[in-house]
Amino acid sequence: MVKIDRLVPKEKKGLVVVITGCGKGKTTSALGIAVRACGHNMRVCIIQFMKGDLYAGEWDGVKKMNCQVELISTGKGFCGIQGNPYSHEEHRRNAQEAIQLAHQKIESGQFDIIILDEINNSLKLKLVDLEQVLEIIQQKPTFMHLVLTGRDAHPQVIELADTVSEINEVKHAYRKGIEPQPGIDY
Numbered sequence: 001m002v003k004i005d006r007l008v009p010k011e012k013k014g015l016v017v018v019i020t021g022c023g024k025g026k027t028t029s030a031l032g033i034a035v036r037a038c039g040h041n042m043r044v045c046i047i048q049f050m051k052g053d054l055y056a057g058e059w060d061g062v063k064k065m066n067c068q069v070e071l072i073s074t075g076k077g078f079c080g081i082q083g084n085p086y087s088h089e090e091h092r093r094n095a096q097e098a099i100q101l102a103h104q105k106i107e108s109g110q111f112d113i114i115i116l117d118e119i120n121n122s123l124k125l126k127l128v129d130l131e132q133v134l135e136i137i138q139q140k141p142t143f144m145h146l147v148l149t150g151r152d153a154h155p156q157v158i159e160l161a162d163t164v165s166e167i168n169e170v171k172h173a174y175r176k177g178i179e180p181q182p183g184i185d186y
């Protein structure tokens, strides 16, 4: 097979990417970006909001990739879903810590891509404030890419983004009563 060298972009630009919608594939899409970036020896930091209670394969997966990907899972699971025992105040405290962490990681200058997983729904649930999310987007370093995932992305976040995908649910195995499956769902 003939390998054609890609032209590097004439102008380097740090993008704001939003992956939202009710279908499955938002977090895994962001993880796909991390895998791709890994191939370019780029440094990636993934901060997961509202996660940390239930194991997900990506926690060890990124370590096994032996790449410059740091994943920090913050929080106590999805706020407000059945069976989650923590109060809104506790979830908000965790999300506020995650926002501070995001600032630290961004300001460290050590990352080419920052992924804020589930930040959109954290905003919708009022665990973080709109101003806090807009500030992160507006003050991000020019060349750093920022990826924001989660359902119900705020219109002003969508407005500021360069690339926005809305993943719609056509079907989900969950609706047939199929339990979450490792590798696919977590």
Ligand code: ATP
Residues within 6 Å of the ligand: 022, 023, 024, 025, 026, 027, 028, 029, 151, 169, 172, 174, 180, 184, 185, 186
């Ligand atoms: P994934 O992490 O698989 O990319 P996601 O980030 O798009 O999914 P979330 O809203 O973060 O979806 O939900 C996380 C978990 O819930 C995943 O295990 C996912 O398979 C599952 N899930 C996603 N969409 C639905 C749905 N419509 N109904 C039930 N469960 C869903």
Ligand code: MG
Residues within 6 Å of the ligand: 026, 027, 028, 118, 149, 150
């Ligand atoms: Mg997700």
